[in-house]
Amino acid sequence: MARYTEAVCRICRREKQKLFLKGDRCYTDKCAMERRPYAPGQHGQGRSKASEYATQLREKQKVRKYYGVLESQFRKYFELADKKPGKTGTNLLSILETRLDNTIYRLGFAMSRAEARQLVNHAHFTVDGRKVNIPSYLVKPGQVISIREASRDLDKIKANVENNASRTPPKWLDYDAANLTAKVVAVPERDDIDLPIEEQLIVELYSK
Numbered sequence: 001m002a003r004y005t006e007a008v009c010r011i012c013r014r015e016k017q018k019l020f021l022k023g024d025r026c027y028t029d030k031c032a033m034e035r036r037p038y039a040p041g042q043h044g045q046g047r048s049k050a051s052e053y054a055t056q057l058r059e060k061q062k063v064r065k066y067y068g069v070l071e072s073q074f075r076k077y078f079e080l081a082d083k084k085p086g087k088t089g090t091n092l093l094s095i096l097e098t099r100l101d102n103t104i105y106r107l108g109f110a111m112s113r114a115e116a117r118q119l120v121n122h123a124h125f126t127v128d129g130r131k132v133n134i135p136s137y138l139v140k141p142g143q144v145i146s147i148r149e150a151s152r153d154l155d156k157i158k159a160n161v162e163n164n165a166s167r168t169p170p171k172w173l174d175y176d177a178a179n180l181t182a183k184v185v186a187v188p189e190r191d192d193i194d195l196p197i198e199e200q201l202i203v204e205l206y207s208k
Contacts, residue, residue, distance in 0.1 A: 062197070098187070109157060120132070120137075126146050
């Protein structure tokens with residue numbers, strides 16, 4: 001499967017916003033957005049007025065990069081969201097939030113969504129007691145997510161849990177810190193998603 005393999009800091013600079021793609025580094029003065037808060041390339045510091053289409057496209061690309069999904073995946077998520085009752089934009093974000101890799105990140109088991117995706121690929125987590133190694137797996141209310149017994153002593157996971165101990169999981173996840181498990185108690189609502197996203201721009205883009 002195709003994946004972006006260049007410097008991810010260029011993505012944040014292109015979107016002119018921190019997307020927190022590198023975990024700890026994003027919170028330090030080494031962050032590229034702190035040192036060079038302008039678009040990459042020789043014309044990155046030039047001034048240009050974005051068209052309506054360009055604004056909508058950049059918002060879609062920003063959300064794709066936030067969650068680490070490919071264009072074809074994103075399109076499928078949009079089509080799924082459009083078929084569901086309610087606001088399409090809110091449905092889209094709710095679907096993206098319930099990806100297993102994002103859920104693992106939200107629980108503090110990983111420092112970034114990219115790291116969460118790698119940990120899921122290596123089958124370090126279970127859903128309802130069954131091993132799941134598909135990052136795009138969509139969790140549902142009532143399901144229980146936990147770290148596999150064989151993976152609980154891994155230094156990386158133990159360090160992530162310790163470093164993120166103060167992180168508060170969203171209210172749609174009931175986290176049991178003592179047992180390192182979490183139950184999905186609801187479908188994520190718009191208020192549960194704290195990312196600076198204007199989802200209506202994406203709906204307008206795909207409605208053209």
